[in-house]
Amino acid sequence: MTAYRDLRVALLGCGSVGAQVARLLLEQREELAARTGAGLQLVGIAVRNIDAPRDVELPRELFTTDAEQLVLGADIVVELMGGIEPARGLILRALEGGADVVTANKALIAAHGPELADAAEQVGAQLSYEAAVAGAIPIIRPLRESLAGDHITRVLGIVNGSTNYILDRMDRFGDSAEDAMRVASELGYLEADPTLDVEGYDAAQKATILASIAFHTEVPVEAVYREGITGITSAQIEAARHAGSVIKLLAIAERLTAADGTEGVSARVYPALIDRDHPLAAVHGGKNAVFVESEAAGELMFYGAGAGGIETASAVLGDLVSAARRHVAGGPGIPGSAHAELTVLPIGEVSTAYQIMLTVRDQPGVLATIASLLAEHGVSAASVEQSVTHDEEGTATLVIGTHQAREAELAATVEALRGSDAVTAVTSVLRLEGNS
Numbered sequence: 001m002t003a004y005r006d007l008r009v010a011l012l013g014c015g016s017v018g019a020q021v022a023r024l025l026l027e028q029r030e031e032l033a034a035r036t037g038a039g040l041q042l043v044g045i046a047v048r049n050i051d052a053p054r055d056v057e058l059p060r061e062l063f064t065t066d067a068e069q070l071v072l073g074a075d076i077v078v079e080l081m082g083g084i085e086p087a088r089g090l091i092l093r094a095l096e097g098g099a100d101v102v103t104a105n106k107a108l109i110a111a112h113g114p115e116l117a118d119a120a121e122q123v124g125a126q127l128s129y130e131a132a133v134a135g136a137i138p139i140i141r142p143l144r145e146s147l148a149g150d151h152i153t154r155v156l157g158i159v160n161g162s163t164n165y166i167l168d169r170m171d172r173f174g175d176s177a178e179d180a181m182r183v184a185s186e187l188g189y190l191e192a193d194p195t196l197d198v199e200g201y202d203a204a205q206k207a208t209i210l211a212s213i214a215f216h217t218e219v220p221v222e223a224v225y226r227e228g229i230t231g232i233t234s235a236q237i238e239a240a241r242h243a244g245s246v247i248k249l250l251a252i253a254e255r256l257t258a259a260d261g262t263e264g265v266s267a268r269v270y271p272a273l274i275d276r277d278h279p280l281a282a283v284h285g286g287k288n289a290v291f292v293e294s295e296a297a298g299e300l301m302f303y304g305a306g307a308g309g310i311e312t313a314s315a316v317l318g319d320l321v322s323a324a325r326r327h328v329a330g331g332p333g334i335p336g337s338a339h340a341e342l343t344v345l346p347i348g349e350v351s352t353a354y355q356i357m358l359t360v361r362d363q364p365g366v367l368a369t370i371a372s373l374l375a376e377h378g379v380s381a382a383s384v385e386q387s388v389t390h391d392e393e394g395t396a397t398l399v400i401g402t403h404q405a406r407e408a409e410l411a412a413t414v415e416a417l418r419g420s421d422a423v424t425a426v427t428s429v430l431r432l433e434g435n436s
């Protein structure tokens with residue numbers, strides 16, 4: 001048998017993902033050594049409570065409650081505790097000591113990615129976080145490495161499985177928003193704080209990470225425009241279907257030119273209409289997918305499991321193997337890249353087409369009033385459809401599809417519609433995404 005040099009691997013956290021990583025590291029020890037040229041020796045697992053029940057049976061002697069001590073002397077630290085502190089401090093300590101770090105911690109990378117990348121670069125260590133966006137799906141490495149010679153123009157991601165599950169149930173099974181949310185919760189799809197999912201915070205963390213890597217620019221999570229799915233109604237789902245579309249919560253990173261000519265990027269999260277023929281429309285249930293558009297490669301789609309202990313462990317192990325290979329080969333890790341320093345543009349600079357649903361007074365001249373309101377604000381209608389639901393109060397529902405317009409113009413249009421005597425309510429404004 002080949003004799004391999006041993007690399008000391010310290011694992012921080014032993015929950016859904018950590019326990020699976022530990023199991024795979026122990027079970028596949030021989031194979032991983034053959035693949036990397038180094039023995040991946042799991043030297044310890046830091047936990048809060050050594051006697052807590054776990055999904056996987058692991059040797060008791062590996063457990064410790066002293067995470068700080070564990071990271072000292074490790075060659076590779078795998079952080080799977082989650083949260084900001086103590087994860088951030090432990091990772092900084094590990095990097096300063098020259099260890100490579102693998103983490104799945106989207107909240108930490110979104111909030112402190114540049115700080116951690118700098119710390120890694122100072123000592124030539126490698127910081128990897130494939131599992132932090134879209135779980136098992138390879139997307140960080142493709143963006144950082146496979147597409148490193150290309151110009152990415154747009155990334156559209158379904159990166160939150162629980163909200164995709166909820167919207168998909170509403171669309172395919174006719175569930176109400178409340179029923180779909182209840183089922184998602186019963187199946188354990190939602191975070192402990194469901195607001196992180198349904199209000200789009202989780203997707204915004206992932207949008208920050210995707211935008212920063214795709215555009216070689218630091219995109220702070222606070223700069224990501226965010227709307228969640230809590231306002232989405234069955235009527236909107238139905239109107240989307242009628243228009244040949246489906247509503248998806250999208251994390252979008254896009255290269256844009258502002259009205260004043262500034263070259264920049266936009267990072268945003270909101271529920272949007274997407275054509276049923278678009279590949280993202282076929283992403284059902286709790287699955288994730290990331291659709292990448294680039295100048296040379298064209299359109300690419302990455303699809304699969306965005307969460308789950310074993311699935312996410314696959315991405316963590318991939319990063320671990322890559323870190324081990326670096327240790328064997330020597331040389332510095334791949335540094336973070338933020339050289340482009342593009343301006344992060346506000347949502348007002350984004351241009352999309354919209355679907356606006358209104359309740360209007362069913363009287364002669366109403367359509368003309370609305371058309372002129374749109375024109376006054378530089379928004380032109382691509383389609384207008386009046387629903388059959390004329391009611392006793394003399395109102396009717398109008399669904400207007402617009403041509404592309406800037407968000408700022410749309411906001412002014414919607415305000416004017418709300419103030420018009422012809423309009424009794426603006427019931428829905430949704431953006432259309434996925435078109436060129």
Ligand SMILES: NC(=O)C1=CN([C@@H]2O[C@H](COP(=O)(O)OP(=O)(O)OC[C@H]3O[C@@H](n4cnc5c(N)ncnc54)[C@H](O)[C@@H]3O)[C@@H](O)[C@H]2O)C=CC1
Nearest residue numbers: 013014015016017046047048080081082104105307308312
């Ligand atoms: N579960 C999933 O499907 C996915 C998880 N992630 C990320 O992976 C990371 C781990 O997630 P899960 O395994 O689901 O979480 P989890 O809550 O199941 O496990 C976290 C573990 O870390 C331990 N821990 C927390 N603070 C600690 C401390 N100060 N000292 C020692 N141990 C501590 C906890 O006791 C727990 O055992 C998180 O950053 C999460 O966002 C990313 C993608 C998917």
Ligand SMILES: N[C@@H](CC=O)C(=O)O
Nearest residue numbers: 159160161162191307
């Ligand atoms: N809550 C997240 C879990 C993975 O990041 C989701 O629903 O996708």
Ligand code: NA
Nearest residue numbers: 130133135137
């Ligand atoms: Na991933």
